[in-house]
Amino acid sequence: MRTVLLFVVVLTLGACSGQKDATNVEVSASKVELGQMNRDFASALNAKDAVLIPPGEPLVRGREAIEEYWRGAIESGGVRDVSVETMDALSSGSLGYEIGSFVLTTNGADGEAVIERGRYIELLRREPDGRWLSTHGIWNASPE
Secondary structure: OHHHHHHHHHHHHHHOOOOOOOOOEEEEEEHHHHHHHHHHHHHHHEEEEEEEEOOOOOOEEOHHHHHHHHHHHHHOOOEEEEEEEEEEEEEEOOEEEEEEEEEEEEEOOOOOEEEEEEEEEEEEEEOOOOOEEEEEEEEEEOOO
């Protein structure tokens, strides 16, 4: 499940780049693409004081800790594919959010595909240089 939010934050930059209305976006990525994005993920997309709130796990505080969290998720080798759809995004002044859903396909213990569906929300802050950075991210499983 960790990998999904990595891709979600990438979408967030487009979804809240000054828009006032909801944006529907669908994106998918392979494990290789996610690994490539992870190289610059924490420093490029998270505020220094960002907080990640993974389900059933302790809070992950700070840019460096978040980078390590994602590195471990991607390098574990279990991710096959991920797709993300933005359902709602809004910004006002220097604050914004994005809400969406995801489908994550991983390798099960027997090598068969395991499909997880969920929802997420990202809180964002526009920095003085105009970049949108994630300040808080949380996701959970969805029955849909």
